[in-house]
Amino acid sequence: MTDRPGSPSSPGTPAGPTGGAWGAPMPAPAPRRRRRWLRWVALGMTLLTLTAAGVGWALYQRLDSNITTDTDTADELARWEKERPVALVQGAQNILIIGSDTRGAGNGAYGTDSGTQRSDTTILLHLAADRRSATAVSLPRDLMAKIPSCRQSDGSRTNERFAQFNWAYELAGAACTIRTVENITRIRVDHHVIVDFNGFKRLVDAIDGVEVCLKQPVDDQDAKLRLPAGRQVLRGEAALGYVRARYSLGNGSDTERMGRQQEFLGSLFREMQSSGVLLNPARLYPVLDAATSSLTTDAGLDTLRKLYDLVRTVRDIPSERVQFLTVPRRPYVHNSARDELVQPDADQLFEQLRNDRPVAVGMHVRAADNKPRREPAPSDPGTSAPATGSPEPTTPPTYEGTTAARGMCG
Numbered sequence: 095m096t097d098r099p100g101s102p103s104s105p106g107t108p109a110g111p112t113g114g115a116w117g118a119p120m121p122a123p124a125p126r127r128r129r130r131w132l133r134w135v136a137l138g139m140t141l142l143t144l145t146a147a148g149v150g151w152a153l154y155q156r157l158d159s160n161i162t163t164d165t166d167t168a169d170e171l172a173r174w175e176k177e178r179p180v181a182l183v184q185g186a187q188n189i190l191i192i193g194s195d196t197r198g199a200g201n202g203a204y205g206t207d208s209g210t211q212r213s214d215t216t217i218l219l220h221l222a223a224d225r226r227s228a229t230a231v232s233l234p235r236d237l238m239a240k241i242p243s244c245r246q247s248d249g250s251r252t253n254e255r256f257a258q259f260n261w262a263y264e265l266a267g268a269a270c271t272i273r274t275v276e277n278i279t280r281i282r283v284d285h286h287v288i289v290d291f292n293g294f295k296r297l298v299d300a301i302d303g304v305e306v307c308l309k310q311p312v313d314d315q316d317a318k319l320r321l322p323a324g325r326q327v328l329r330g331e332a333a334l335g336y337v338r339a340r341y342s343l344g345n346g347s348d349t350e351r352m353g354r355q356q357e358f359l360g361s362l363f364r365e366m367q368s369s370g371v372l373l374n375p376a377r378l379y380p381v382l383d384a385a386t387s388s389l390t391t392d393a394g395l396d397t398l399r400k401l402y403d404l405v406r407t408v409r410d411i412p413s414e415r416v417q418f419l420t421v422p423r424r425p426y427v428h429n430s431a432r433d434e435l436v437q438p439d440a441d442q443l444f445e446q447l448r449n450d451r452p453v454a455v456g457m458h459v460r461a462a463d464n465k466p467r468r469e470p471a472p473s474d475p476g477t478s479a480p481a482t483g484s485p486e487p488t489t490p491p492t493y494e495g496t497t498a499a500r501g502m503c504g
Contacts, residue, residue, distance in 0.1 A: 419495025
């Protein structure tokens with residue numbers, strides 16, 4: 095029987111549009127071609143992975159290189175180890191934050207450096223051992239204190255003196271400041287961090303500013319600050335002027351200025367926490383870059399890994415448990431332009447921190463003038479002794495301060 099022309103089996107059947115006979119399936123691609131395609135995909139993924147890893151490593155190295163390690167302070171403190179207080183609670187951390195008055199590039203409007211180092215702000219940050227609370231205590235720069243004999247950068251030694259607290263940093267740097275703080279508080283300082291103007295400005299800019307509320311306009315030539323009244327967001331330059339302003343805001347006291355600094359830092363912490371900065375790598379990098387730039391630390395905090403480990407342990411602290419206060423102070427009895435500690439409140443505060451006990455803060459506490467005055471002992475003007483017959487409080491007082499939960503605009 096002869097096949098009909100045009101049938102699939104006919105030798106003369108024309109090719110279909112797919113290259114085979116009409117109705118016939120296209121042959122499968124050759125295995126060699128498929129393997130070649132898979133190899134190119136694998137190679138591309140490998141190159142992307144290596145590129146990402148290289149970029150990540152480069153960024154990590156940049157952040158690490160931002161940090162300056164202060165080995166001189168550790169060497170000096172080691173010479174005085176026998177005189178330093180011991181840590182009483184394992185796991186608790188005490189970090190001294192020193193705001194350096196160094197102008198640096200771009201800060202010439204605030205004046206020229208005098209050739210000596212100066213401390214604008216000093217805060218003792220206590221992190222509880224369970225990492226469920228943090229307490230930041232501001233130490234007034236005009237506080238009268240016993241400053242020990244300290245070694246200067248040229249190898250000479252200063253004389254022990256009773257003077258303003260911030261003289262310690264100006265005379266002999268961080269080591270002298272730490273020893274002075276430890277003499278005042280009997281609290282072991284585990285780490286220290288020095289931040290200058292540029293580092294502060296860049297950190298505020300990295301989180302897109304901090305909101306403040308002003309009851310009246312501000313025009314402060316010294317702080318280079320002009321602001322209208324009302325609610326507004328302050329970024330780097332204006333934020334720096336705001337925390338440094340003194341005579342144009344409130345009563346012009348350094349104590350009130352420290353209160354504004356504390357409120358600002360609380361709002362900054364809350365902004366970082368509420369915006370998810372600490373959990374968002376895309377937003378965290380510029381914050382870390384800003385935080386590590388212009389930063390000097392001891393060897394215990396001088397790498398990105400060490401700083402990140404520290405941040406990771408505190409990022410879950412509730413904002414209402416992040417507290418800010420100024421050590422109880424009042425005008426110095428011999429010079430009202432200086433400060434002295436209010437006793438026994440100050441010593442009770444230091445004892446609570448030494449033993450990692452909770453500290454209570456509130457916006458309204460009893461006035462310092464209602465407390466019994468402790469007169470300096472004749473042989474030691476840097477310490478205070480209880481007045482004869484003055485009863486010691488049986489419970490720690492509530493200290494005037496704020497928390498990160500309150501914010502600056504209510």
